[in-house]
Amino acid sequence: MAQAYWRNGMNSSATFSLSFRGYPKNRAYYAVAGIESALSHLEFMQFTEQDIAFLRSTSELDPQFIDALSVLRFTGTARAMNEGMLAFADEPVVEVTAPLIEAQIVETALLNSITFQTSALTKAVRIKHAAGDRPVSEFGARRAQGRDAADYAARCSAIAGFAGTSNLGAAARFGISTTGTMAHSFVQSFEDELSAFRAYVTEFPEASTLLVDTYDTLQGVHKAITVAKEMERRSELLRAVRLDSGDLLSLSVQVRRMLDDAALGYVQIVATGGLDEYSISQLVSDGAPIDGFGVGTRFVVSADAPFADSVYKLVSYAGRHAGKLSPGKTTLPGPKQVYRTARGGKFAGDVIATAGEIPPTGSEPLLKVVMENGVREAPQDTIESARTRLASQLEWLPPETTSLTNPTAYPVTLSAELRSLQAQHAARRSGDN
Numbered sequence: 001m002a003q004a005y006w007r008n009g010m011n012s013s014a015t016f017s018l019s020f021r022g023y024p025k026n027r028a029y030y031a032v033a034g035i036e037s038a039l040s041h042l043e044f045m046q047f048t049e050q051d052i053a054f055l056r057s058t059s060e061l062d063p064q065f066i067d068a069l070s071v072l073r074f075t076g077t078a079r080a081m082n083e084g085m086l087a088f089a090d091e092p093v094v095e096v097t098a099p100l101i102e103a104q105i106v107e108t109a110l111l112n113s114i115t116f117q118t119s120a121l122t123k124a125v126r127i128k129h130a131a132g133d134r135p136v137s138e139f140g141a142r143r144a145q146g147r148d149a150a151d152y153a154a155r156c157s158a159i160a161g162f163a164g165t166s167n168l169g170a171a172a173r174f175g176i177s178t179t180g181t182m183a184h185s186f187v188q189s190f191e192d193e194l195s196a197f198r199a200y201v202t203e204f205p206e207a208s209t210l211l212v213d214t215y216d217t218l219q220g221v222h223k224a225i226t227v228a229k230e231m232e233r234r235s236e237l238l239r240a241v242r243l244d245s246g247d248l249l250s251l252s253v254q255v256r257r258m259l260d261d262a263a264l265g266y267v268q269i270v271a272t273g274g275l276d277e278y279s280i281s282q283l284v285s286d287g288a289p290i291d292g293f294g295v296g297t298r299f300v301v302s303a304d305a306p307f308a309d310s311v312y313k314l315v316s317y318a319g320r321h322a323g324k325l326s327p328g329k330t331t332l333p334g335p336k337q338v339y340r341t342a343r344g345g346k347f348a349g350d351v352i353a354t355a356g357e358i359p360p361t362g363s364e365p366l367l368k369v370v371m372e373n374g375v376r377e378a379p380q381d382t383i384e385s386a387r388t389r390l391a392s393q394l395e396w397l398p399p400e401t402t403s404l405t406n407p408t409a410y411p412v413t414l415s416a417e418l419r420s421l422q423a424q425h426a427a428r429r430s431g432d433n
Contacts, residue, residue, distance in 0.1 A: 012318035024305030028407035034117030084390035124160035135163035140300025339363035349411035
């Protein structure tokens with residue numbers, strides 16, 4: 001595509017809009033993430049010597065065009081929502097304005113960054129919502145689709161307010177808290193369960209969580225109680241026991257009773273094992289005496305909604321508005337802005353408008369200039385600021401929109417000016433047929 005643009009002298013200013021079509025099942029909002037990595041890609045975009053050598057090894061590209069690519073950099077403007085903001089279907093999350101070839105070439109990278117991370121953050125928000133005040137830890141790296149996905153999912157979990165991650169690589173990369181426990185292999189490596197527990201608490205006398213279900217859960221708890229009493233005699237305290245299989249509601253009730261009967265009320269119960277927002281919500285609703293949760297597979301792959309229908313579409317080129325008219329895949333023409341209004345302490349609705357029109361009274365524009373002439377306009381957004389922003393946004397979102405099942409749609413409308421522009425564009429395009 002880029003070579004065809006180059007051949008035809010087409011490199012005027014173009015605007016592309018990145019948004020989401022509709023929602024996965026049981027979703028009515030998106031928690032935006034991936035903006036930082038997307039902007040980093042724009043800031044440092046270039047074809048390396050190895051890239052150029054690879055392109056020269058193909059027979060499809062013109063050598064002169066490859067020469068042009070060797071010096072290509074992103075020189076455009078980007079307007080975007082901040083990480084941790086809530087977005088809704090059809091709202092532009094990012095708009096890129098740049099020479100056509102630059103804006104086109106970055107499409108896949110931007111979609112990759114923002115789609116996956118927004119899906120992961122939205123899933124994390126739902127899990128945290130289900131858990132309420134009980135801490136949640138992220139254990140998903142081993143089931144993620146690659147190392148980058150594992151790291152960015154851990155980053156999203158931190159933005160959502162998780163207590164920590166077992167992914168040390170992500171912790172080092174993004175400066176997030178770590179947490180961890182033993183695996184079944186640790187217990188199996190010892191001659192008996194009691195020896196494994198004793199060895200572990202010797203190494204970590206102030207931070208031990210014992211996995212009690214390798215052989216028989218209740219027998220494992222009896223051994224954990226023995227170890228906890230031994231620790232007390234050394235002025236140490238066992239932190240928790242972990243349940244990873246079986247009927248977590250019934251087991252947690254029995255385990256809590258056993259710990260309390262042994263005067264170990266301070267020992268917490270942590271549950272893991274295929275958990276997500278639905279199972280956690282059920283456990284909380286049933287009154288399970290579980291103090292914290294660990295989530296892995298179902299979080300890191302967003303198991304119930306493993307993809308989001310994101311698009312990056314041309315909306316303006318060389319001063320001419322553009323947009324798709326395909327049934328079911330219509331896109332809104334022209335550069336846009338999203339305005340959000342609030343009423344009575346809650347968000348009342350969003351308006352998608354043209355970029356230049358007068359905003360609705362009392363509304364806040366959501367798209368801000370974050371890059372100008374290829375240069376970042378502000379320091380990198382931090383996990384802490386994104387976490388604070390997200391928490392505030394969720395407080396203002398009507399509760400019926402956050403329901404884990406059958407949520408109520410949040411009101412998003414088009415401005416009169418945008419509707420008029422859309423009608424004009426459709427009429428002009430139909431005249432071409």
